[in-house]
Amino acid sequence: MTKNLKYLVLSVILLALVVPPTVLAQEGGQPKSSSEFFDPEEFARQLALLDMEPEGPADQPWLQAIDPEWVDTTQYKKEAPWTICFSNAGNFNPWRVVGFTTMEAEVELHPEIANFVVTDAEGSDEKQIGDIADLLATGECDLLIVSPMTTAALTPAVEQACETIPTIVFDRGVNTDCPVTFISPIGGYAFGAAAARFIVDNLPEGGKVLALRISPGVDVLETRWAAAEQIFMEAGVNVIGVEFTGDDRATARSIVEDYLERYGEIDAVWMDAGATSLAVIEAFEDMGVEIPIITGEDQQDFLVKWQEEGLTAIAPTYPTFQWRTAILAAIKILSGEPVPKKWVLPQPTITNENLAEHVQPNMPPQHYALCGCEELPGFPERWGGKPAN
């Protein structure tokens, strides 16, 4: 009897563990403002860039630049053949895998690149700092390309590299302007805003919006949400929830099922990245509820579904073709040709009007349409695709 009573008492204690969070929930239930990540000036600047006409060939967006400020590079001019070194943060998601494959294919187009030395930091700042030091220590690199893991941690390593060889940074930034050029698309505010504006424009009066994010605290993702939150707030949109999926499809789907059970219907789902968009759509389908306005990215699985179902959807992009640009910039610098100090690449948005151009059923589900890789050697097999019929 004593023992069994303990059993009961402890089960009550165990349940009591669950109670305090319900108190917190009353405060935490409202979506919190991530104003600490919101920089109104940068927000306005990015939105202005979205509307600007980029310089350069329209059929080669990876060579285009928006509002460039050209810098002279004759001091870096060097006779080919060159050794180009690349410190990669890692290939830990399909976006990076597609980008890196594109980069390797671009290198093959240029016989003047005799060696392309790559280190993979496997998602670790420490390893990447070590990688950069190792690459510099070999003394073989004529130029260093860095795709940094996190901004603050990699800044000193990049500064050190700048002192010895011309350095290019792309994708995520660093807190120094010592690289010859920094290559990236317009940015997170523009990405989040494009999706949020589309929802605001198409949402029925008083419509319910669910926001799904990957994880908190990552600046490139925080800016996407900060922009969307700002736009939703200004438009007085009813945001019923902001949830983190951890980029996991089953989690995303479960969250949507939970919200559908709670609210019966959802009118729009805003997503900060597209990897789980298809799982979200399937949750609506399988529960027999109409698929809402949805945002995604340029992954093929989402685009194919969008076309099949005729969805009300939009896909801002963070193009993988920037991995090509890094190599092309390296060649320009070593040839002494000018490059933009801040090489801002266009950030196209896929809409119903141009959807058909981007659907490639022969490519794998997580292939990114804006790889700019269709003319590169080995396409489509190299990217996991089947020959187009």
Place this chain on the structure above:
Amino acid sequence: MALSTRTTPFTRVLRKPLKMVAAIPAIYFILAALLIWISFENPNFPQPEVFLAFLRRATPLLILAAGQLFVIVTGGFDLSVGSLITLTVLGGALLTDGNADRTPLAIVTLYLIGLGVGIFNGLVVSYLRVSSFITTLGMLIALKGAALLWSGGAPAGYLPDNFRIFGRQNLEGVPYLGKVPYAVIILVVYSLVATYLLHGTNFGKKALAVGDNPRAAALSGIAIPRIRIAVFVLSSISAVTAGILLGGFAGVSMNVGDGYELEAIAAVVLGGAMLMGGKGSMPTAIAGALSLRALFTLLNLLGLPSPYRAAVQGLIIIGAAAYAAFRSQSES
């Protein structure tokens, strides 16, 4: 606990029913409380369709917990199941590549991979005498690497619809219930078989004996390596099954199995199993897994952001483990 020894007329009357209630494992009360609470927050929850959808979402974890319990009662851990789930989903997509004809062969191949992983884990633990924690941690890393290598770092290929039936579709026209997810049917069969295996067969008794006191078990003539290999195989097979269901439920992704190993262990502990082995019950372990899932659902309904969920999950694992330790102390 002076309370129980104080005998007033009131408690004398109540003693017998109280005793009967107290004999019911605590986890069922926790589960019932959670389900009732969820029903208050979401009045639709008790509807068959909504509840069955909840069960379907919980099924992969329940099946995984059932497999994990076999390993835990022998005094081991299986940390490799999360990676095996990922390998199953990615492998399923690569093997079928969207072709419905290839589904049967792909499923057989995936189960053979699971069988191989289980046998390997069991052999290393039994004959190389590496602790199961280290063995399966190594396997976790190796399988994740294998999945990455095989797929080239990004998911390739689609799972055909007939592969996804198990995790996604329903059996229509069931009396009283309407449609029943195939996953739930698989869950019911799986639970019954697992309960029978652990509590109704000689094998189950031997597994418990190995965990309780390996020396005594060996002396009484139990072939310990055979038992160990068998429990790891059961765990791996459960992981492959969970992977097939998850792939069906949500499609292909790189991180589908992440964290499942810890959730399965947490569920089993919540279900009252001893982490040192020798003690565990299949029905309570399954109830533990369902409680964990119900708790996540509840926290979501209460509007808690996911970091709170992670914190609460951690507290519960610690609470359940402390409780188990407390209980084992009070018994000896």
